[in-house]
Amino acid sequence: MMLKMKLTVFRVLIFYLLCSSLCYLCVDGREEYEHPISFLDGDSMRSMYRSFRDFAMRIIGQTGRRTRGAFLQETDTKFPCNKSGMRSPTIPTSVHRLRPGDIDVIAALGDSLTAASGASSVRVTDLVIENRGLSWSIGGQWSFKNSSTLPNILKEYNPNLVGYSKHDAWTYHLDSQLNLAEIGASSADMPYMAKMLVQRIKMDKRINFKKSWKMVTIAIGGNDICSFICQMDEPESLPRKHKQRLVKTLRYLRDNLPRTFVSIVPTPFVKSVVMVENKPFHCQMLHHGECSCWIGHLYNQNKENQELYHRIQAEMHEVEFNVAQMKEFRNLKEFAAVFQPWPVGLSFETDEKPFDSSLLAFDCFHMSQKGHGWAGVALWNNLYEKPGNKTKNWVSPKKRFICPTQQHPYFYTNDNYLEEQNQHNSVSGNSAS
Template sequence: MLNHSNNKTIGLFLLVLSVLASLSSALTASSIADCPALPARSGPAGVHDLRPDDIKVVAALGDSIMAGFALEGINDGPGGTGILNLSAITEFRGKSWGIGGDDGAITLANFVKHYNSSLEGPAVGKHLVFLCGDDENCNYRHPDIDILNAAISGGIAKTLNAELDYLIPRMMQLPNVNFATDWKMITIQIGSNDQCASCGDNTADVTVEAYGNYVEAAIERIRSNVPRVIVNLVGTFNVSGVYDLTMGQEYCRPLFNQPDWILNRILCECFRGSEEDRANMDTLSAQYSAKLHEIYQKYNAQQHDGFAIAYTPATNLNIGGLPLETLSNVDCFHPGIRAHEWVSKIYCPTEDDRIRID
């Protein structure tokens, strides 16, 4: 449970199944469709009284995790095509844990949609991966697929501003949304690529101070330009755990059968360095999370009409202790479909069915 400093309950949806009619039935539900209904009411009294059925718009910012890159892995079975399978370079946006809207996908967006069938913004479908610079206008988007998933594969905190360049106008264009009055949720998950870039020659954009400044600037831009919005800020986790978990694993397709020749060693620069480099990644991740919590506390110490921020830490997530199959076998770096589903489902109600903000 996260507690608000003034004890105002925010019946967020953040972890989505808040204010349930029956907690026990929710915990034993076999599908989203089995989640119990919410009791009827006339509507929220304000941002600190939101429920899942009050949310009309969901959106997301982030990197390749939020983009759903490679989450279906490579199929070597009948009909599979090995490493040439297009799944290896595809973003499955409709199944992304935070913003996917494909039918039957286990995602945060679909949990919210269960309570508000008119929800707008979830991504649907898939497309080939695209990469965009942090200070350029990205012309390779697929607005009819991405919808309000503004995540960019390869993104770092600095990229959030470019993502908002797409997100805010796209949100305003949605035909069934009243931008001024509808309640919105924007999930932000960023920091994995920042950790991996901390071993390079140019680290100015991934220092703790730079990371915090970029994230805070994005949140302030949202506060200033998006009415009636709650920001769902997700903490960073220790990416370094992937290194030992995947060492020598056949599942990870090591090149030329060399145990440390795995694609994640290419994708994460610090994986090509020393044990000290990976330890420094963990330190940086903890500092990033501390900075996110600091930003969160700063905004919650202020009074904002129609704006709130929630923070979900991920520092206790032990990547090295996860089953190997939770990673995509494309690169043993990105989360696979099981991981995306698991992350969406860890957002469960507490014993009193309420979620609060500290």
């Protein structure tokens, strides 16, 4: 009986991975990453895939409810900041005067990293489950004391925050809430996700569409570098295309989602994750499928190509930084886009270990629940760090956690930072005279 169950689970995983691979084929290998209709986009195929995903969750179970394991963040972490005065007396009218308690709605666009795939995984089959409630930028399961995600931090200032994912879920489940991330998603999917996000927010009766302040995190591009780029005729064109899609997405959010603060977060360098030496055998095998442009022999994976892809990903990071600086997204009253670079220098070296595998899921590719907690705090710290001087790594939340103060209560935007600099220069000039 046990053997039959294991075989069933194994078949479920293989079929799931096959379906995921088919999804990759749907959106890749064509110029501009357009999404022409194929039989895989039909209603019957979509319905079958959804049914399979629901079946997989029933068979494997809600892994995100686990409370024991090395993949978990340390519990009983006390919130380190004074929360007094961190919600404005009246609703702010400027995105440049937002305190943490002013955020009423949180949302996210992204891929499997934002879906928190396998965050609580201890075996290969667990990688199927998306532990969205534990996601670094959009997961609100539990509380700050055992899961320091961005929503759990914001809930300390505003317990009425809405939009965060609650438990294990697929995108179309209610518990996913305003987490629009999808496994296998590429840069080309951003504009569509933005439209779906606006629709969901408009339909949510808890949200005052025009008055509520919304915080959206965008983190996407890992699949472009890991699984799609080696099928492109001109891989060097990817940064240009990524810019076009990101600009299109931001324009849509700016024009259709009132009172929105957007964080643009780059994806960690693929090289720093998949090229780690002496990783477990099962990770080596899984990386063949998860990052086939870098690992294996199917797409001529050699050092020269890997270095090319690394440079292209660096250019994508630069594109994201530059887009956030564009004039059309500056000096706006109800919209701001800020580049938050914490993953750029991502390292798995800690004070205790040269390579801390507890930060990673079973596949050594996605983040563990502990990793999501560290990432949530890294994003939070970036929100309160000055543009151009933001930390490009993560550390233990116990080691570094920035608290807003009465002197500096607002999230940094490119514009309020410039205003701060001008005021400082003015004061310095008056003092000198």
